[in-house]
Amino acid sequence: MNHRAVWAIYSFEMARTGRTLFQSIVSPVLSTSLYFVVFGAAIGSRIPEIEGVGYGSFIVPGLIMMTLLTQSVMNASFGIYFPRFVGTIFEILSAPVSALEITLGYVGAAATKSIILGLIILATAGFFVPLKIAHPLWMLAFLVFTSVTFSLLGFIIGLWAEGFEKLQIIPLLIITPLTFLGGSFYSINVLPPFWQAVSLANPIVYLVSGFRWSFYEVADVSLTVSVAMIAVFLVACLAIVWWFFKTGYKIKK
Amino acid sequence: MQSILSIKNVSKTYASGFQALKSIDLEIRRGEIFALLGPNGAGKTTLIGIVCGIVKASSGTVTVDGHDNVRDYRGAREMIGLVPQELHTDSFETVWATCTFSRGLFGKPANPAFVEKVLKDVSLWDKKDSKIMTLSGGMKRRVLIAKALAHEPDILFLDEPTAGVDVELRKDMWEVVRALRAKGVTIILTTHYIEEAELMADRVGVINKGELILVEDKAELMRKLGKKQMTFELQQKLDAVPEALAPYKLALAADGRALTYTYEAQGEHRGVTRLVEELLRQNIRLKDIATTQSSLEDIFVDLVRKDG
Ligand SMILES: Nc1ncnc2c1ncn2[C@@H]1O[C@H](COP(=O)(O)OP(=O)(O)OP(=O)(O)O)[C@@H](O)[C@H]1O
Ligand SMILES: [Mg+2]
Numbered sequence: 001m002n003h004r005a006v007w008a009i010y011s012f013e014m015a016r017t018g019r020t021l022f023q024s025i026v027s028p029v030l031s032t033s034l035y036f037v038v039f040g041a042a043i044g045s046r047i048p049e050i051e052g053v054g055y056g057s058f059i060v061p062g063l064i065m066m067t068l069l070t071q072s073v074m075n076a077s078f079g080i081y082f083p084r085f086v087g088t089i090f091e092i093l094s095a096p097v098s099a100l101e102i103t104l105g106y107v108g109a110a111a112t113k114s115i116i117l118g119l120i121i122l123a124t125a126g127f128f129v130p131l132k133i134a135h136p137l138w139m140l141a142f143l144v145f146t147s148v149t150f151s152l153l154g155f156i157i158g159l160w161a162e163g164f165e166k167l168q169i170i171p172l173l174i175i176t177p178l179t180f181l182g183g184s185f186y187s188i189n190v191l192p193p194f195w196q197a198v199s200l201a202n203p204i205v206y207l208v209s210g211f212r213w214s215f216y217e218v219a220d221v222s223l224t225v226s227v228a229m230i231a232v233f234l235v236a237c238l239a240i241v242w243w244f245f246k247t248g249y250k251i252k253k
Numbered sequence: 254m255q256s257i258l259s260i261k262n263v264s265k266t267y268a269s270g271f272q273a274l275k276s277i278d279l280e281i282r283r284g285e286i287f288a289l290l291g292p293n294g295a296g297k298t299t300l301i302g303i304v305c306g307i308v309k310a311s312s313g314t315v316t317v318d319g320h321d322n323v324r325d326y327r328g329a330r331e332m333i334g335l336v337p338q339e340l341h342t343d344s345f346e347t348v349w350a351t352c353t354f355s356r357g358l359f360g361k362p363a364n365p366a367f368v369e370k371v372l373k374d375v376s377l378w379d380k381k382d383s384k385i386m387t388l389s390g391g392m393k394r395r396v397l398i399a400k401a402l403a404h405e406p407d408i409l410f411l412d413e414p415t416a417g418v419d420v421e422l423r424k425d426m427w428e429v430v431r432a433l434r435a436k437g438v439t440i441i442l443t444t445h446y447i448e449e450a451e452l453m454a455d456r457v458g459v460i461n462k463g464e465l466i467l468v469e470d471k472a473e474l475m476r477k478l479g480k481k482q483m484t485f486e487l488q489q490k491l492d493a494v495p496e497a498l499a500p501y502k503l504a505l506a507a508d509g510r511a512l513t514y515t516y517e518a519q520g521e522h523r524g525v526t527r528l529v530e531e532l533l534r535q536n537i538r539l540k541d542i543a544t545t546q547s548s549l550e551d552i553f554v555d556l557v558r559k560d561g
Contacts, residue, residue: 002327008357012346019345087341091400094305095358096330253267253308 005097009105010112013079017113024075025117032067032121035059036128039185044129050187051218056129061212062184064125068118068143069150069179069204073171076110076154081161084251093252099245107151114147132216139214145230146207150175152237159244159251178204188220203229256280257439258304258408263313265299265463273299275463276313281408286430286440288450288471290553291460297443298338300460301410305335317408331359334406338413338443340393344386348377348396351385352403359404371402374429376422391418398426402433409433411442415449427453447550451475459553461560471549478555480547483525485512488538495535501528512537 017024039047040056047055083089092102125131133139161167182204188196199205200221210226213219219226244251258281265274274296281287289297302308304315306326314321320328343351352368372378375395380388385396394417401409411430415423423446430440430453444450450457451471458468469477490509501524504513514528532539 002360004357004360004362008354012350012354015350016345083343086344087337087339088343090305090307090335090337090341091355091358093307094330094333094335096327096360097358098327248309252306253302 002097002101005095006101006105006108009092009097009102010109013106013109014112016079017075017109024071024113025120028067028071028117029120029124032063033124033128035063036125040125040129050190051216053216053218054130057131057216058187058212059185060122060125060129060131061215062179062182062208064118064121064143065146065182065204065208065211066176066179066184067121068114068146069175069207070171071117072110072114072147072150073154073157073175074168075113076107076151077158077161077167077170078154079106079110080155080158081164081167084158085164089251099242102245103152103155103241107148107155110151110154111144111147114151115143118143118147133214134217135214139211142207142211142214142226142230145234146211149230149234149237152234152241156237156240156244159241159249175204178202179208183208183220187218203233206230255283257283257318258441259316260300260304261314261316263300263303263315264311265296265303265308266311273463274303277460277463277465279458279465279468281439281441282456284434284437284439285455286434286442286453288454288457289441289443289460290447290450290457291443292557295460296463297460298412299463301335301412301441301443305333305410306330332407334401334404334409336394336397336401336409336411336414338416340390340397342385342393342396344384346385347382348372348385348388348399349381351396352399355400356403361404367405368399368403371399374402374432375399376425391422394418395422395426398429402429406438408439408441411440413443413445415444415446423449447548447553451549457549459556461557464560466560467556474552475546475549478552480551481516482545482547483514483516484543484545485514485532485537485539486541486543487511488540491537495537497535498528498531501531 036056039059044054044056049055050058083092157167157170181199182202183199188199188205191199206221206226206229209220210223210230213223213226243249260277260279263274263277264272266272277300289300291297299308303310304317304322306322315329316322317329317332322329346354349368349372352372353363356363356368369378372381375398377392377395377399380392385393388396394414398411398414415426418426427449430442434440442450442453454471456469457471457474459466467474487510491505491512492509494503494505494512501514504515505511506513516524
């Protein structure tokens with residue numbers, strides 16, 4: 001294992017985050033806080049409790065999940081797409097590093113950033129709405145695994161994309177709608193049976209449900225299913241990354 | 254001499270269907286400076302890309318000091334530094350950060366003193382804290398050289414290292430290259446400044462349309478393919494070359510005051526003695542004699558033209 005290379009890539013990416021602190025941390029924290037203000041403090045008090053949880057509190061896990069997913073994907077995809085775009089990828093390709101090491105460096109940095117972001121948003125939420133975390137370790141585990149998995153997904157998109165539009169399309173057109181429809185703002189149990197069934201095809205439902213369970217012990221689907229879904233997703237992403245590097249697809253000429 | 258890099262039967266057809274390399278065989282000797290010459294689009298960068306792991310070869314093998322560059326890519330790549338032709342740099346990074354990054358990426362322990370020395374060698378020390386985007390093109394080129402040197406390669410590829418670099422700095426770079434060679438680093442460079450190859454290289458390879466059409470010791474090549482010209486400056490003016498000198502195919506200068514004899518530098522029987530005797534016999538008085546030898550550039554242009 002070329003641990004120095006992993007560290008070099010990781011710190012390079014973290015330094016990039018440091019340089020773009022406003023865009024990568026401050027701005028998502030601010031925009032998520034707006035939801036807490038509007039739905040938690042302003043409108044939330046007029047919406048009935050869901051399964052015994054106040055509406056403002058109920059949406060916190062879903063909102064953190066939403067930011068986590070979009071930011072992980074955007075950050076990780078940009079991290080690897082940019083060197084491809086400007087050509088500096090030549091150095092990574094010519095270095096004695098394995099696909100695993102490259103992935104660890106880039107995805108590790110993107111995930112770290114998402115985790116920090118998630119924790120900051122969590123702390124911010126505490127200012128606006130009452131919070132209770134029933135299972136802090138589970139909460140952290142969901143935070144970490146979701147960040148890693150979606151950073152991997154972002155990494156895949158960054159390896160595959162051939163333009164900045166493609167880079168934006170997936171977070172904008174797939175991740176955001178799926179999170180909105182994935183029970184971030186409601187329990188899918190309130191939907192008519194048909195739409196409940198449709199919702200179960202949305203992988204994000206499982207993430208939000210599991211994450212929310214770690215806070216309030218209320219869940220749309222069972223914890224086991226949530227954990228299994230993350231695991232399946234993680235393995236699938238790893239397999240795709242492995243295949244990309246194995247074949248050099250879109251990476252090597 | 255033992256070869257440090259062995260390229261066997263390497264070919265490359267790009268996804269577009271274009272065949273950029275046709276079965277290249279090349280052995281690079283340990284510690285030499287090898288100049289790879291060829292017109293635009295000949296395949297130089299492609300070949301370098303294959304050795305360095307950036308381009309996938311369509312066939313063939315590359316062995317770097319015993320390490321197959323696909324199966325044992327780590328062993329192979331650890332030894333290689335690459336200065337690419339294009340100025341691919343991280344605009345937002347500082348010179349110092351990008352060099353330290355390269356060192357780490359190649360698995361070398363941090364060594365600020367060494368990186369400092371490298372930056373001083375390429376005259377970038379005063380720019381170490383500047384963001385790369387604030388540097389000029391020639392400075393960016395030197396950043397790329399510093400990055401490659403920062404991880405102490407045994408083999409250094411310089412793909413047109415002096416393109417866009419001013420004369421003064423080009424000389425500095427030659428110094429750097431010479432110093433590296435003295436340390437035992439093997440250097441493979443491409444250049445369109447042929448005088449550079451002539452000055453620096455131990456051996457020369459000429460690639461044209463994806464084929465290696467010649468690999469030669471530079472001195473040997475100059476001897477074999479170089480032409481020499483001997484110019485006799487005359488004391489009197491001639492109206493025509495005397496009949497008796499016809500076999501020498503002499504060229505008479507427009508002003509009639511000089512005769513030029515062209516011969517192959519490697520020729521066994523150059524006939525210089527007989528020519529001079531003949532001149533004297535013709536009562537032609539000489540003022541001065543000068544010889545000139547064709548440059549690598551002339552040889553190169555000749556070769557590529559012949560190749561079609
Ligand atoms: N990615 C690519 N896809 C298709 N063709 C390519 C690609 N890269 C290079 N080529 C073609 O391969 C040939 C060799 O290119 P290469 O860059 O190796 O030439 P070169 O000898 O380095 O030329 P130069 O002196 O201009 O740098 C050219 O005809 C070029 O158009
Ligand atoms: Mg080239």
